[in-house]
Amino acid sequence: MSSRELVVLGTASQAPTRYRNQNGYLLRWDAEGLLFDPGEGTQRQMLLAGVSAREIDRVCLTHFHGDHCLGVPGVVQRLSLDRVPHVVEAHYPASGAEFFRRLRYATSFHEVAELREVPVERDGPVATGAFGTLEARRLDHRVDAFGYRLVEPDGRRMLPEALTRLGVSGPDVGVLQREGVLEHRGRWVELAEVSVPRPGQRFAFVMDTRLCDAVYALADGVDLLVIESTFLDEDAGLAAEYGHLTAAQAARVARECGVRRLVLTHFSARYADPRAFHDEAAGIFDGDVVVAEDLARVPVPPREHAGVPG
Structure with a gap:
């Protein structure tokens, strides 16, 4: 098993479907586990995917719409139920601190795990460690939202x-x-x-947003880009109205930013055939395009050495 991989826990947008849970993504990055946008049902999806609560070191929320955060109560309580021994840090838009407090203490439970809140107030680094640097940038959505970028130092x-x-x-x-x-x-x-030089690897997570400078800054030169593509380009007007991207827009970002592997997700239930997202993106971006499926595992591409894959 790759020591750096994305475990997909959910890929739906506002409403789950028979085949797609609401959002949820665990990034395994060596010894670090980052849980992004746990929507409703994430705790059960973790069970089905073979993900332990003890793997979670950070919970990263892009914004406070339900499909990106309603799984927080179950995840938080599971940390204590499983007596996770290490500190877990939670990153979220600072303007939503009251929402996070309500989610964290949605019901009574015996809290024994240590969850440290680290609200995101502005663009820039939010955490550093052996994994590298976790950065955040403000996106353009209908509510306050941030995308995340993980950068490993060059070596x-x-x-x-x-x-x-x-x-x-x-x-x-x-x-x-x-x-x-x-x-x-x-x-x-x-x-x-x-x-020989060993460029550090990079990962970016971009959810609900219109196209903006932050999307390109987050995606710049990353090995793995996880990005919403709620709509197809035929519905670009709806995408702009509701603060979302199309598969074509996501593909153009990947092409212009030199992304190595593009993972599309957060699909509107209006589309029955997910292959349409792949076809639209692949017509623009000639790199690796992955249409995310629930419970799939997507490896971070092997690192590159001095410009030569290996």
């Missing part, structure tokens, strides 16, 4: 053959990685001699 990939040739091994490898240079066998070994 370097060590070349075993070069290390062997120079006789560098064991703890000396760690010293070289930390210090950038190592005195070894009467000479100085530089990190560039035994490694």
Whole structure:
């Protein structure tokens, strides 16, 4: 199993269907688990997908429409029921703090898990850690909304053959990685001699919004873009009226921003055949297009090294 993957818990928009639950997405990013927009029924979808509450390190809400947050009470209570031992941080638009309080304490329960609220007030970083930096940008919807972007720092990939040739091994490898240079066998070994650049990976999550500068900023150069495509382009007028995107608009964003894998989701129930979303997007974006399905797992594309996939 990939250590970096998206577990899709729900893909419907305002109303669930027989085959699509309301929103819910868990990003597994090495040791970090980020739960985005848990809509109604998320706790059951987690069970069906094999996702444990103990995997959740962060809950990230884009906005306070029901299909993006009505699963919060069940998830919060499950954290305590399962006695999740670590602190879970919750990010959400600060203007909706009262909504979050009501969701968090919707009913009586024995709260033993620690949930730390970290409201989002403006564009910029909202969290940092071993996973990288989690950023937020304000979107253009009918209510206050933010999209999220996860950025891993650039690094370097060590070349075993070069290390062997120079006789560098064991703890000396760690010293070289930390210090950038190592005195070894009467000479100085530089990190560039035994490694190649390893661009950090990037992920973006864009929900309910019209096209705006923030959409492009979030999507810029990401390996995996999860983005709403509530409507098809034939209904672009409705999309603009209600603050949403079409599959064609999402595809243009992916093309212009150099996205590697495009995941379309948040589909209106007015469309019976999801293949139409794929066809519309694939006609514009020649990268990998995924039409999200409930309970599917979408790997983050393998990282690239110095411009060469691997």
